[in-house]
Amino acid sequence: MELILDEKNGIVTITVEEERLDAHNSGELKTRMTSLFEDEKSNIIVNLKAVRFVDSSGLGALVSGFKNASARNGNLKLCGLQPQVKSMFELTRLHRVFEIFTDSEEAFSSF
Amino acid sequence: MRERIDIDIKVPNQTRYLSLIGKIGEDVARTIKRFDGDREKLAYNVNVVLTEAMANAILHANRDTLDPEVHVRISVLNRVLTIEVFDQGQGFDIDALPAHNPDSCHESGRGIYIMRSLMDRISYKKSKNGYVLVMVKSLSS
Structure with missing residues (x-):
């Protein structure tokens, strides 16, 4: 799975460079986020601009990251959701759980 | 002329094939004749339910099976789309599963809820x- 990590002012942006975030690759995202939490980095932006497709495993990995970040007094925010990906968040009502921004600059400014 | 589509696929029990089967499902949805609804939405939803059902088969049902494979059948007949995902597991009572609370913040448990939400019925x-x-x-409006 191709993930690009960029850290600025203690906020880590993970850009998912995959068309799909699903049961095949979501475990890798979860593992990468776990490493960040172990390094005491708990303010994270996940940029999903390249992701066209997400399933329940992909959503579950993001929920896991959100809960871990929150438990460490941090936050995990999302940006760059394509319309069909956004529809999956709405279907599962997870759009009420996450703070969702148009792009990474907007998400970064919200911290 | 009546439209009849029957696609039968068998793949190894590996999640790397989720994308392939999902794409085939999308192409079927885009190819169906006389569908007045949002075709791209249907295609996406078919991809989603195929992915969810196959992931269940691969990661759960077939987990303890020797030399497992996943068998998928996609068919269209009389303006009804039917997707069947066969596993070689021991089964479970789908109706006995606790109803998913969409407001919950659990990491898992959304797959069946998603399939139920996007299709007319599942069994x-x-x-x-x-x-x-x-x-x-149903593909009728």
Whole structure:
């Protein structure tokens, strides 16, 4: 799975460079986020601009990251959701759980 | 002329094939004749339910099976889309699963809820060598 990590002012942006975030690759995202939490980095932006497709495993990995970040007094925010990906968040009502921004600059400014 | 599509696919029990089967499902949805609804939305939803059902078969149902494979059948007949995903597992009572609370913040448990939400009806029943998850959607407006 191709993930690009960029850290600025203690906020880590993970850009998912995959068309799909699903049961095949979501475990890798979860593992990468776990490493960040172990390094005491708990303010994270996940940029999903390249992701066209997400399933329940992909959503579950993001929920896991959100809960871990929150438990460490941090936050995990999302940006760059394509319309069909956004529809999956709405279907599962997870759009009420996450703070969702148009792009990474907007998400970064919200911290 | 009446439209009849029947696609039968068998793949190894590996999640790397989720994308392939999802794409085939999308192409079927884009190819169906006389569909007045949002075709791209249907295609995406078919991809989603195929991915969810296959992931269940691969990661759960077939987990303890020797030399497992996943068998998928996509069919269209009389303006009804039927997707069947066969596994070789021991099965479970899909109706006995606790209803998913969409406001919950659990990491898992959304797959069946998503399939139920996007299709008209789903069932999980005994088949020849295991169980089959059957998902049905009317293509009539």
